[in-house]
Amino acid sequence: MNLLADITASQQADVTSAVLFYVFAVMSAASALGVVLSRNIVRTAVCLLFTLVGVGGLYFLLNAEFLAAVQLVVYAGGTLILIIFGVMLTSKSPFSRFEPKLVEVIIALSINLVLLIALVAGIWSTQFRKQAFEGGQYPMDKLGQALLGDFLVPFELASVLLLAVMIGAAYLAKGRRREEGESTPAVGGTSMSRRAREWS
Amino acid sequence: MAIGLNHFLILGAFLFVCGIATMMLKRNAIGILMGVELVLNAANVNLVAFNRYAHGGSTGSPLLTGQVFAVFVIVLAAAEAAVALAIFLNFYNNFSTIDVERAQNLKG
Numbered sequence: 001m002n003l004l005a006d007i008t009a010s011q012q013a014d015v016t017s018a019v020l021f022y023v024f025a026v027m028s029a030a031s032a033l034g035v036v037l038s039r040n041i042v043r044t045a046v047c048l049l050f051t052l053v054g055v056g057g058l059y060f061l062l063n064a065e066f067l068a069a070v071q072l073v074v075y076a077g078g079t080l081i082l083i084i085f086g087v088m089l090t091s092k093s094p095f096s097r098f099e100p101k102l103v104e105v106i107i108a109l110s111i112n113l114v115l116l117i118a119l120v121a122g123i124w125s126t127q128f129r130k131q132a133f134e135g136g137q138y139p140m141d142k143l144g145q146a147l148l149g150d151f152l153v154p155f156e157l158a159s160v161l162l163l164a165v166m167i168g169a170a171y172l173a174k175g176r177r178r179e180e181g182e183s184t185p186a187v188g189g190t191s192m193s194r195r196a197r198e199w200s
Numbered sequence: 201m202a203i204g205l206n207h208f209l210i211l212g213a214f215l216f217v218c219g220i221a222t223m224m225l226k227r228n229a230i231g232i233l234m235g236v237e238l239v240l241n242a243a244n245v246n247l248v249a250f251n252r253y254a255h256g257g258s259t260g261s262p263l264l265t266g267q268v269f270a271v272f273v274i275v276l277a278a279a280e281a282a283v284a285l286a287i288f289l290n291f292y293n294n295f296s297t298i299d300v301e302r303a304q305n306l307k308g
Contacts, residue, residue, distance in 0.1 A: 014202050021203045025211045032218035032238055041228050048234050051215070055241050058208070062252045067267055071244075074274055079237065079281045086230050086285040090292040100225050108224035112217045119213035128205040129253050138262050146264045147271070158275050165279040172286035 021061055028054025039099065041091065045084050052076045066140045208249035215242035229288050229298050233281060240277045244270045 027050060034047035052075045059068035100108075147155050215238055222235030251266025292298055 018203050021207060025207070029211060029214050029218075032215050035234060035238060036218050036221045036225065041231055044226075044231055044234055048237065051238065052241065055215075055245060058211070058245060059248055061203075062208070062248050064248050064252070064267055064270075067248060067270055070271060070274055074278055075237075075241075079278050082278075082281055082285055083230060083233060083237075086233075086288060090230065090288055090298045100227060105225060108221055111224070112221045115220065116213060116217040119217070120210055123206055123209045123213060128209075129255070130204060132253050133255055133262055138264060138267060142262070143264055143267060143271075146268050151268050154272060158272060161279055162275065165282055169282045169286040172283070173289045 017061060021058070024054045024057035024061065027051075028058070041087050042084075045080065045087060048083070049076055049080055052080065063138055066138070066143055205249055205253045208245060212242045212245040212249070215239075215245065227299050227301055229291070229300050229303070230285075232300065233284050233288075236284075237277060237281070240273055244273050247273070 031047040031050035031054065035044050035051065038044045038047060052071065056068045056071040056076065059065075059071055219235045219238030219240075219242060222238060223232050226232050226235065247266040247270045251263060251270075254263050254266065288298060291303060295302065
């Protein structure tokens with residue numbers, strides 16, 4: 001009786017995780033398709049947001065709670081906001097659109113279809129391990145010890161890289177404009193034509 | 201039907217292909233950046249799924265290598281997005297467009 005209850009409980013857990021997997025997978029896959037197909041850059045950004053949230057849910061299903069939180073905070077909260085700011089700062093109207101040519105669409109779709117079919121065929125024909133890691137909890141303290149123990153050098157390299165990126169991004173986004181503003185107060189088309197004269 | 205490693209890998213492959221298609225089809229530079237983010241997310245799904253199905257060494261403690269790599273990928277993606285957006289802003293200030301077809305003289 002007890003064994004039967006155990007079996008049904010494990011089956012219920014299986015069904016629950018399968019349903020959750022399909023919910024998150026369909027959500028992220030459909031929004032990834034929306035990223036490809038949408039012609040509007042703002043809609044593309046919103047679709048990307050749903051893809052990132054779905055992938056975060058998949059991390060929860062894979063018992064990677066810390067990574068799911070990092071995905072939601074850093075990706076969906078930080079990188080996507082950065083991208084949306086970029087969209088707002090670089091478009092004259094937020095609904096500007098650039099259409100690809102029909103030939104480009106056909107070439108891209110055929111290449112990607114072949115790639116997808118090859119990848120899926122390769123994955124289906126491979127025998128992977130059926131059983132997930134037993135007692136698969138990945139505690140956060142173990143992850144912190146790994147980051148500051150075995151992976152100390154890449155960790156410090158990443159911090160140096162972030163510092164360099166911060167300085168470089170500030171320089172790139174700001175430095176050139178101020179220099180131009182000092183030499184010629186012209187903006188837009190005139191500064192562009194001045195550049196064209198310099199190059200020719 | 202129980203969810204196995206295959207399902208996660210196929211989802212990762214689909215996200216990867218969507219990212220490549222986005223990079224090919226968008227002419228807006230920020231759209232291309234979004235394609236890169238999709239590809240990185242696909243790689244992350246694969247890393248974490250393989251990490252879940254990898255059995256640890258003799259001690260029985262869980263392997264964390266895949267998750268640590270995923271954390272590094274997220275950090276690098278954030279850094280890459282910041283630098284790319286700075287370049288796009290600079291490009292937009294000089295040419296007042298973000299169309300990559302017209303970014304032929306980015307040098308200088």
